[in-house]
């Protein structure tokens with residue numbers, strides 16, 4: 001999102017640290033292994049926790065927050081699966097930090113100033129200026145001793161590729177690495193759990209219920225052992241209840257309540273845009289009830305229906321008091337979320353068409369490999385069978401899980417990873433372990449584009465930890481005056 005705060009203005013706030021294994025070199029995952037140590041990155045987690053408003057009482061472990069108490073748990077086989085604890089950050093970066101940035105003596109915020117090129121010195125080993133433009137045709141340049149590119153997982157690669165006045169192949173792209181290894185966290189419906197005590201399965205992962213009490217929740221994840229033994233990419237699963245028909249009285253009550261809520265903002269407002277993006281990303285997830293218009297006659301009709309079906313409402317109330325779903329759950333849909341393996345052919349390039357500022361548009365060629373698909377099938381099957389076993393139910397896999405000839409219908413989750421990956425050698429990536437672009441003395445990159453691999457973990461917690469690490473290096477190592 002092009003605004004102060006970026007996509008964090010839309011984000012769900014989900015935070016979890018990467019697991020040690022997510023960063024390790026795994027012989028079954030090509031190009032895996034971060035060039036920085038898990039324990040070194042972990043020293044920045046407490047800072048990230050504070051910046052993201054996460055309660056310091058919750059320790060940070062290997063792929064999970066700690067010190068969390070939950071009332072219910074599935075009897076999981078720990079050689080197969082593990083619960084990982086995540087935190088919902090309350091921080092929206094723009095509203096939380098805007099004043100601090102505005103008050104700061106050494107920070108100037110420039111709005112409506114899109115960087116269209118990083119202008120390099122002859123030889124392309126040094127950035128001389130950032131060219132900026134706005135939609136009214138104004139141009140300018142920003143000069144600094146050091147530059148940090150932090151424009152998001154796709155735009156970081158775009159701006160480097162677009163900076164081609166001195167280096168025709170793009171800045172930092174001597175080895176044709178910029179934009180490659182583009183990854184997301186693919187999501188796909190693994191199948192359904194039917195029969196059995198479905199509420200036993202749902203209860204531990206009912207994050208809405210949990211969040212009302214504490215902003216912590218669990219994700220059911222593959223164990224480290226099974227990943228190693230079965231040579232799998234990391235994965236998690238989330239059970240969603242699929243309700244049978246809503247009883248008439250309860251439906252009438254819901255519609256009646258909706259008539260008293262303020263109607264959503266009109267088209268074109270930022271709330272409307274955010275809502276649309278959220279909906280776009282939630283394809284395949286359970287639908288929220290649509291807003292209903294209020295009118296006196298309609299309300300009267302709904303009230304009558306509630307009264308005539310008071311038994312339905314009383315039944316729902318009794319279930320709520322027992323912290324059970326308000327009406328019967330027909331089946332549980334199991335949504336699976338996966339790690340993607342690095343693949344140099346999955347990439348961001350520039351198209352020939354240009355945007356309103358004359359900048360070449362992005363072309364996204366997101367590709368999954370046979371390893372990805374094979375791993376997703378095994379993981380979906382493992383997670384499905386295990387959840388069904390835990391509730392005495394039956395797992396009915398989706399066709400793609402059973403049949404390798406059927407392509408899974410995966411969608412991304414707006415976690416853009418890997419396009420300026422970190423590497424020891426310039427031949428293997430774009431930035432070095434200090435996040436400095438190989439071969440350029442004053443250009444660094446922040447964001448998930450530097451992740452060599454991304455596990456299944458929501459990326460922002462790691463982005464923040466790496467950003468704090470980079471800020472520290474710039475301040476102390478490079479002795480930047482005034483920081």
Ligand SMILES: Cc1cc2nc3c(=O)[nH]c(=O)nc-3n(C[C@H](O)[C@H](O)[C@H](O)COP(=O)(O)OP(=O)(O)OC[C@H]3O[C@@H](n4cnc5c(N)ncnc54)[C@H](O)[C@@H]3O)c2cc1C
Nearest residue numbers: 002003006007008011012013014115151152447458459460
């Ligand atoms: C709907 C949604 C839900 C999400 N939920 C979660 C979640 O629960 N947990 C999680 O960890 N992550 C989540 N994410 C992902 C998360 O938002 C991103 O990982 C995070 O915002 C990336 O931060 P960033 O600063 O690297 O990039 P961005 O947030 O993309 O910010 C980039 C900034 O650069 C600016 N910019 C871009 N190009 C230029 C240019 N050429 N010139 C000048 N400025 C420019 C933009 O205006 C923006 O301010 C979600 C994303 C979406 C869209």
